[in-house]
Amino acid sequence: MNRLLVVVAHGDDETLGAGATIARLADLGVTVSLCVLTNDDGSRSASGAGVTNRLSAIESAAKVLGIERLQVNQFGDNRLDTVGHLELNRVVEREVREFEPDTVFTTSLADLSLDHQLVARAARVAGRPGRGSVREIRSFEIRSATDFGETSGISPAFRPNCWQPVDEIYLDRKLEALRSYGKEVEAWPNPRSERGVRALAEYRGSQVATEFAEAFELVRAVL
Numbered sequence: 001m002n003r004l005l006v007v008v009a010h011g012d013d014e015t016l017g018a019g020a021t022i023a024r025l026a027d028l029g030v031t032v033s034l035c036v037l038t039n040d041d042g043s044r045s046a047s048g049a050g051v052t053n054r055l056s057a058i059e060s061a062a063k064v065l066g067i068e069r070l071q072v073n074q075f076g077d078n079r080l081d082t083v084g085h086l087e088l089n090r091v092v093e094r095e096v097r098e099f100e101p102d103t104v105f106t107t108s109l110a111d112l113s114l115d116h117q118l119v120a121r122a123a124r125v126a127g128r129p130g131r132g133s134v135r136e137i138r139s140f141e142i143r144s145a146t147d148f149g150e151t152s153g154i155s156p157a158f159r160p161n162c163w164q165p166v167d168e169i170y171l172d173r174k175l176e177a178l179r180s181y182g183k184e185v186e187a188w189p190n191p192r193s194e195r196g197v198r199a200l201a202e203y204r205g206s207q208v209a210t211e212f213a214e215a216f217e218l219v220r221a222v223l
Contacts, residue, residue: 001025001136004032005101006067007092007123009115010077011036011058012181016197017140018105019065019174020166021214026066033069034062035095037088037119038077041184060180064173071095080115088118092126100133108139108217110158112149116142124219137219138162143191143200160215163208171201171212 004025006014014022014034026032039054055072062070073091075083096104106123107116120139127134141147141158150157175194178185188195205213 001030001103003099003101003133004030004103004105005035005095005099005134006032007035007037007095007104007106007119007126009037009080009107009113009119011039011054011061011072012178012184013107013116013142014067014105015061015065015174015177015181016142016192017107018214018216019061019177020170020201020212021164022065022067022105023173023177024164024166024170026068031069032065032067033095033099033101034058034067034071035092036070036072037080037091038075038115039072040077054181057180057182061177064177064180069099078113078115080118085118085122088122089125092119092122093131096126096132096134102133103136103138104134105138105140105216108141108146108149108158110149110154110156111142111145112152112154113142113145116145127220129220129222135222137221138216139219140214140216141200143196147191158217160204160207160217162216162218163204163210163213164216165205165208165210165213166201168212171198174201 186192201212204215
């Protein structure tokens with residue numbers, strides 16, 4: 001892996017889903033680019049009151065994780081279903097064309113969040129064979145989206161087949177980046193709490209006999 005493109009719906013998805021792995025890869029010399037489709041927190045209020053721009057938080061988290069390139073688009077939070085799928089595809093295809101990644105990380109089709117599902121589809125379209133440089137696509141899990149999808153009956157559920165062991169130093173980087181998002185970090189026992197994020201890393205690590213890990217579904221890999 002030399003060039004990694006991370007495609008997400010919301011700022012904080014990249015950190016919750018693969019923050020420790022991103023930090024580790026960046027330290028190993030992988031060039032990481034982040035493409036975020038939305039730039040507000042409109043779902044925090046049904047009336048839209050108090051909606052805030054999240055660019056500064058995204059930039060802060062990206063710096064902690066070692067992300068070198070950042071593209072934040074202006075679609076609305078929890079409103080990607082009002083955007084034509086062709087338009088979403090074109091945004092991600094442009095990122096693939098300009099950045100020329102060999103690997104793409106994105107959200108899971110199994111998530112309860114429709115935004116996450118739509119972005120996952122757009123990333124797969126943009127990374128399809130014969131249309132660019134992408135040789136590997138992985139989807140990651142996001143606490144309170146992927147796990148809630150499974151408990152809500154979404155099928156097929158997230159089933160990891162690829163694990164990245166991470167040292168505690170990278171788990172700490174992930175939690176530091178997550179703090180950039182302020183109110184998005186909940187109190188325990190919410191799954192989006194720092195303790196909840198650590199608990200998931202411990203659980204995924206225990207599946208492969210290591211202390212901490214992040215889990216992925218390997219969608220496609222060309223060897």
